[in-house]
Amino acid sequence: MTTSTAIDGIVLAGGLSSRMGRDKALLPWRGRTLLEHMRDVLIEAGAQRVWVSGDYPAFDGIPDQVARCGPLGGLYSVSLAMPDTVAWVVPVDMPSLTGALLHRLHGVPSACSVFSGEPLPMCLQINDHCRRALRTLIEDPQARRSLRALQERLAATALPLPENERALLFNCNTGADWESIAT
Numbered sequence: 508m509t510t511s512t513a514i515d516g517i518v519l520a521g522g523l524s525s526r527m528g529r530d531k532a533l534l535p536w537r538g539r540t541l542l543e544h545m546r547d548v549l550i551e552a553g554a555q556r557v558w559v560s561g562d563y564p565a566f567d568g569i570p571d572q573v574a575r576c577g578p579l580g581g582l583y584s585v586s587l588a589m590p591d592t593v594a595w596v597v598p599v600d601m602p603s604l605t606g607a608l609l610h611r612l613h614g615v616p617s618a619c620s621v622f623s624g625e626p627l628p629m630c631l632q633i634n635d636h637c638r639r640a641l642r643t644l645i646e647d648p649q650a651r652r653s654l655r656a657l658q659e660r661l662a663a664t665a666l667p668l669p670e671n672e673r674a675l676l677f678n679c680n681t682g683a684d685w686e687s688i689a690t
Contacts, residue, residue, distance in 0.1 A: 514613060515592050516549030518542060519627070520599035521561030521571050521581040532563065532599045534685065541679075542566060545599050552606030554595060558585045561599075576645050578627075579652050583641040591634045598627050600679040602688065608675060611666060619663035625676055626654040629663070637661065 520532040520542050532542035539547075546557045546566065559568040560581030572584045582596060595609045612620045612630035618637065621629045631637060640660045644650045668676075679685045 512613075513555055513592065514553060514630075515589065515594040515633075516546070516552070516554030516557040517560060517582065517585050517589075517594050517596045517631075518545045518549065518557060518599055519560045519578045519581050519596065520545075520563060520568065521584075531679065532561065534679075534689075536602050536689070541602060542599055544602055545597055545604070548604055548606060549595060549597065549609070552595065552609045556589075558589055558594070560585045573645050576652050578654050579641065579644060579657060582631075582654070582657075583638070583645055586633050586638050586641060589633055594631055594633050596627060596629045596631050598678060601627065601676060602679065603675045603677055604628060605675055608668075608672070615664050615666065617662075617664040619658055619661040621658055621663050621665055622668040622676065623665040625668070625673075626658065628676070629654070629658065631661075 532540060534541045536544045542559065542563065549557045559566040561568045562570040569585050569588050571580045572587065573580045595612065597604060609628060612628060615630065618632045619629055640657055644652055644656055650656060677688060679688055
C-alpha cells in the first residue's frame with residue numbers, strides 16, 4: 508500500500524526503555540529488530556524516507572539534542588534535521604500497527620491528526636510552525652512536555668477508531684507487555 512502524496516516517516520526510538528529493562532528498539536520481532544520492523548511498516552505504507560529518533564548509527568538515527576524530554580525531545584531533534592514535509596510519527600514499540608491505519612491519518616487536512624484517545628501514531632505537518640511549537644514546549648519549564656500537549660497546541664484532529672482496532676496500537680512498555688504480544 509502506498510500513498511499518492513509525498514510523506515516521510517519518523518520512528519521514535521530514543522527512549523531509555525527503563526520499564527522494559529532493555530533497549531526496545533533492538534528486541535527481536537519476527538526475524539528482525541523492532542526498529543527494523545517499524546521502519547519497514549512505514550516504508551510499506553509509502554514513506555519516502557524514514558527518520559529515526561535515537562542514537563542508532565546503523566539507521567542514521569538522530570540523537571536527542573535536549574536530554575530527558577521523552578518522545579517530544581526526540582521528535583524535536585528529528586524535525587530540525589528534516590525538510591518541511593508531512594510525516595507519520597510512530598513509536599518503536601507498536602509492532603501491530605498497520606499501514607492501513609497510517610493511511611487513515613494521512614487523509615486528514617490538518618497540521619496534526621491522531622486517533623481519538625491515542626497520542627501515537629500521528630500524522631504531522633513538519634514545518635516552522637511545528638518546530639516552534641516543539642521548541643516552546645521544550646524550553647518552557649512549566650509546560651507539559653508531552654506529545655498530547657503538542658497535539659493540543661497544533662489543534663490536532665482526532666479520528667474515531669473502532670474498539671476492535673485499538674489492539675493494533677498496543678505499546679510494549681514492560682517485559683510483561685512484551686511477553687503478551689511476542690508469544
